[in-house]
Amino acid sequence: MSNPSPMNAMRSLTRQRSMGTAGGDKWSSNNEFILAAVGSAVGLGNIMRFPSKAYTYGGGTFIWPWLLATVFLGWPLLCTEMAMGQQLQEGIYGCMMKADSRARGIAYVAMAGTFMLTLYYAVIAAWAWIYFFLCFEKTFQWEKVGANEYFLKDVIEFSGSINTTGSIAWKVALALLLQRALVIACMWNGTKTIGAVSKILTPIPFVVIFITLIYGATLPGAGNGLTEYFTPDWAQLGKSDVWIDAIGQLFFGLSVAMGVMQSYGSDLNKKAPIVYNATVVTAANAFASFTCGFPIFMFIGFLAHKRDVPVSEISSGGFGLVFTTIPTVLAYMPSGASNVMGLLFFLMIATLGLSSSISLLQAIITFLGDLYPELMEKRRREILVGFVAFQYLIGLLFVCEAGYAFIDIVDTFLANYQTILTGIAETLVICYVLRGGVERIFSQVAANSETDPRWTKLHPFFVASMKYTIPAVLTWMIMDNIVKDASGKGIADNYPTWGIVVFGYVLIIGVVTVAPIAYALCVPIDNGDFEDDDDEIKQVGKLPAVQ
Secondary structure, eight states, X not given: OOOOOHHHHXXXXXXXXXXXXXXXXXXXXXXXXXXXXXXXXXXXXXXXXXXXXXXXXXTHHHHHHHHHHIIIIIHHHHHHHHHHHHHHTOOHHHHHHHHOGGGHHHHHHHHHHHHHHHHHHHHHHHHHHHHHHHTTSSXXXXXXXXXXXXXXXXXXXXXXXXXXXXXXXXXXXHHHHHHHHHHHHHTTTTHHHHHHXXXXXXXXXXXXXXXXXXXXXXXXXXXXXXXXXXXXXXXXXXXXXXXXXXXXXHHHHHTTTTTHHHHHHXXXXXXXXXXXXXXXXXXXXXXXHHHHHHHHHHHHHHHHHHHTSOGGGSOOOTTHIIIIIHHHHHHHSOTTHHHHHHHHHHHHHHHHXXXXXXXXXXXXXXXXXXXXXXXXXXXHHHHHHHHHXXXXXXXXXXXXXXXXXXXXXXXXXXXXXXXHHHHHHHHHHHHHTSTTHHHHHHHHHHHHOOSOGGGGGGHHHHHHIIIIIHHHHHHHHHHHHHHHHHTTOSGGGTSOXXXXXXXXXXXXXXXXXXXXXXXXXXXXXXXOSGGGGOHHHHGGGGSOOOO
16 A cells, blocks of 8 residues: 555545544543543653652642642643544644644654653553562562662663663563553553553552552651651742753643643544543542652651651652662561552552553554554554554663663653653644634634533633743743753763763654654645635634633
8 A cells, every 4th residue: 555645644534533433433431531531641650750759859849830830731731632632533643734734743743752752651660560570479579689779780680871781671571571462452442442441540540549548647757758748848949940840740741742632532522521521631630640649758758767867868769769769668568568568559550651551652543543544444453563562672772771771861851852842832833823723722612512611711711821821831941951951950960971962862852853843844745725625624713702
């Protein structure tokens, strides 16, 4: 089959979506959509990133910027992405194409970043699976050598230097194979399987958090940990780092600027209450992030009590907070209780990693379906298996002896540049390039949705945030990151120049971010005023203005 042009692909896609094909089926109900979207939003970022960042900045100091960012940045952008996918019945590629053919480069950038994220998120989930199975043993293996040394030397086999890639860590490679197989199984029948799996996976983190909260409250020193979590250091709020990390955490947590929510929204009935849905997903993500901090800080407080040191001196944050600090805490717990808590805790991390992998890969599959609708319709399962196998092989880069360092660099540049640049470009296109702008999207929502009309009162707030607040704040973030990296105050301090250049500037900024946009700008497609071919788009002039 010859490769279809983007224009022909878009026309074919529109015909198929109108018939309920092109990538599978619709969500069976609005509740199923909410569960799947919550499963996407509530992922590794909640348990890995949020408590770590909160600990780094002293708990309460981090929470306030994150809450403000949730309300004024995350919630409006999430709702807009969901609404655009829902009303246009397109993934991010189709949404950008309907704005301007050259804007398809934004879709390429979002998918390239999402692809990179799927590679190392799966590896982190693989670490969790290893610890999950280790917790079945009566005596934890890390008790003999120390949790930090066991994680670095026995699990991920970190060489200690980015200059020594070494061999593959076979334990992680096998666990990664398990993770990839589970992803295929959970996505085998498209939204039908994802929806069914979401009903199982989505509640698990909340149940585990509740159980660990109850047990954590009985530990001596837990109160000191919670005090650290709730008490802000107001002087820190004057520093840009805490605000930038809070916003970056929010974007990772909500899966915005990644093409995920357009993909999920595209399979949702146009009459579904999208503003309500986005509000529920945002609230669930905020609740999960905030409550994930409770057991983590309780455990840290308990460990500080055992060692008779301040809570602030227990960990340096980062991945070590989960994979070295928590195993150390488990070693101090009574036998039996430690096994149960360890099993629950690492099962939660593994399932959160699985949920994140599913949602991110679903966005990529939707993107491929937008590009090659006929092929995806006929060979969806074969493409799914082949693509996941390809991910597994490429992901072995993060399983080598220098993989830990590679993850750190890629993760930092994705958060500091790629995701933020995608968010800026996306909001500008939606607000100022798409015919009718962001107002048009919410006009269609008001006209189509069968929901309480009081929800439409939020539309002007979303419009104002999209047009002014989000682009301004994200632009400030980029400028601040550039200044810090240029002055040597960023991640460059931790690794040799070649590693930062290759995995940061060349791979993430060059290949993943700049190249796709440059290609789309240099090779425009005459879309033949595609919007005029869509009967529903023709009705935009008849839709009511945003109230």
